[in-house]
Amino acid sequence: MPGIVIVGAQWGDEGKGKATDQLGDQVDYVVRYSGGNNAGHTVVVGAEKYALHLLPSGILSPRAVPVLGNGVVIDLDVLFDEIDTLAARGVPAAERLLISANAHLIAPYHQTIDRVTERFLGKRRIGTTGRGVGPAYADKVNRIGLRVQDLLDPSILAQKVAAALEQKNHLLVKVYNRPALSAAEMTERLLAHAERVRPMMADVARVLNQALDQGKTVLFEGAQAHHLDVDFGTYPYVTSSSPIAAGACTGTGVGPTRLDRIIGIAKAYTTRVGEGPFPGELLDDVGEQLRQAGGEFGTTTGRPRRCGWFDALVVEQAARVNSFTDVFLTKLDVLTGWEKIPVVVAYDVDGTRHDVMPMTQTDFHHATPIYEYWDGWTEDISGARSFADLPGTCQAYVRRLEELIGVRISGIGVGAERDQTIMLHDLI
Ligand code: GDP
Numbered sequence: 281m282p283g284i285v286i287v288g289a290q291w292g293d294e295g296k297g298k299a300t301d302q303l304g305d306q307v308d309y310v311v312r313y314s315g316g317n318n319a320g321h322t323v324v325v326g327a328e329k330y331a332l333h334l335l336p337s338g339i340l341s342p343r344a345v346p347v348l349g350n351g352v353v354i355d356l357d358v359l360f361d362e363i364d365t366l367a368a369r370g371v372p373a374a375e376r377l378l379i380s381a382n383a384h385l386i387a388p389y390h391q392t393i394d395r396v397t398e399r400f401l402g403k404r405r406i407g408t409t410g411r412g413v414g415p416a417y418a419d420k421v422n423r424i425g426l427r428v429q430d431l432l433d434p435s436i437l438a439q440k441v442a443a444a445l446e447q448k449n450h451l452l453v454k455v456y457n458r459p460a461l462s463a464a465e466m467t468e469r470l471l472a473h474a475e476r477v478r479p480m481m482a483d484v485a486r487v488l489n490q491a492l493d494q495g496k497t498v499l500f501e502g503a504q505a506h507h508l509d510v511d512f513g514t515y516p517y518v519t520s521s522s523p524i525a526a527g528a529c530t531g532t533g534v535g536p537t538r539l540d541r542i543i544g545i546a547k548a549y550t551t552r553v554g555e556g557p558f559p560g561e562l563l564d565d566v567g568e569q570l571r572q573a574g575g576e577f578g579t580t581t582g583r584p585r586r587c588g589w590f591d592a593l594v595v596e597q598a599a600r601v602n603s604f605t606d607v608f609l610t611k612l613d614v615l616t617g618w619e620k621i622p623v624v625v626a627y628d629v630d631g632t633r634h635d636v637m638p639m640t641q642t643d644f645h646h647a648t649p650i651y652e653y654w655d656g657w658t659e660d661i662s663g664a665r666s667f668a669d670l671p672g673t674c675q676a677y678v679r680r681l682e683e684l685i686g687v688r689i690s691g692i693g694v695g696a697e698r699d700q701t702i703m704l705h706d707l708i
Pocket residue numbers: 288292293294295296297298319320321322323324579610611612613614692693694695696
């Protein structure tokens with residue numbers, strides 16, 4: 281089972297980091313294929329808690345080679361800060377890390393543009409993480425981006441930074457009323473990291489294809505999620521990349537036939553951070569109780585996450601578009617103690633019932649949830665290690681979600697720790 285992809289099935293923060301870490305000691309390579317340090321993946325190992333933003337979560341497993349694919353956008357300051365912080369905690373990363381020479385860089389001016397654009401949008405803002413991710417991808421598509429390999433040639437890098445800044449400085453000065461940025465200073469800041477990056481740079485597509493030819497196991501760790509995807513998400517309230525499973529191909533250079541298993545990570549309820557439609561959002565005390573019980577505060581920005589009950593339509597669409605072979609249901613323990621647990625099974629859109637997500641964004645904005653109510657449980661399930669350990673009503677809830685999603689649930693998370701997991705089917 282060599283090519284495995286982990287994809288968020290909702291709006292992010294489903295627990296992809298924990299799932300990746302758990303599989304880490306069984307895989308040879310663990311690869312980020314999209315996004316940048318807008319991600320926040322938390323892994324708890326005993327008393328230690330790691331918040332990873334740019335490096336793949338599999339970095340905590342000594343066996344796996346961590347890789348950043350061409351689809352990732354890299355802020356070099358963040359990268360080396362993360363590497364050094366991990367090294368200080370006894371996790372060596374720098375020696376093993378491979379970085380695609382084709383990956384794009386986030387320059388300091390991308391962060392500036394991200395922040396001023398959001399401010400300028402006012403009420404129409406996206407609620408980005410402010411890390412410069414969107415502007416870096418915009419430059420990539422606009423063909424004025426900077427790539428990791430440009431660090432090898434200072435004069436080329438200087439030319440590219442100057443070209444990118446020419447237009448941006450007009451915008452910053454004339455539209456946003458900000459000071460112009462110095463191309464020389466930006467170039468210098470990027471080049472300061474060049475010698476550290478040089479030995480990590482690799483032809484990632486070649487390395488991964490060779491590994492797969494040899495029967496090695498490669499785990500592609502998705503960041504963000506299906507509903508934040510630039511094509512399939514709730515546009516324009518999305519991220520600027522392709523977190524879907526297909527992104528693992530374009531973001532690393534392996535063909536679609538090399539992906540053998542696609543694991544959707546779905547929270548047992550729903551959360552979203554940032555702006556955008558969320559039909560099942562609970563704006564009352566119930567939402568607040570879920571937020572507190574689940575510790576739903578962003579790993580990257582600390583923002584409170586918006587909360588709602590499990591929305592089967594949201595996960596079903598993700599299952600279809602990504603061809604999930606398995607679903608890993610996380611944070612089931614957070615639902616302990618509710619008398620009834622509602623599940624969104626359909627939407628009402630202006631008087632019409634929808635059993636799948638509507639085709640248009642306007643309809644999605646007008647959707648109100650139709651719930652089904654399942655009996656809850658009061659027993660602490662955080663010590664459960666097999667499906668049979670779960671109370672009957674809890675089992676029935678899981679089986680109903682499985683039926684609604686249409687994909688088998690192969691793993692269940694009952695706590696943040698590595699071993700707080702129930703496996704129903706092997707994932708590797
Ligand atoms: P990611 O971005 O998908 O990796 O998810 P985050 O790390 O942003 O958010 C998930 C949070 O839930 C983290 O704090 C995890 O430690 C925690 N977590 C993951 N799985 C479980 C689980 O099954 N139960 C509980 N209670 N917490 C979990």
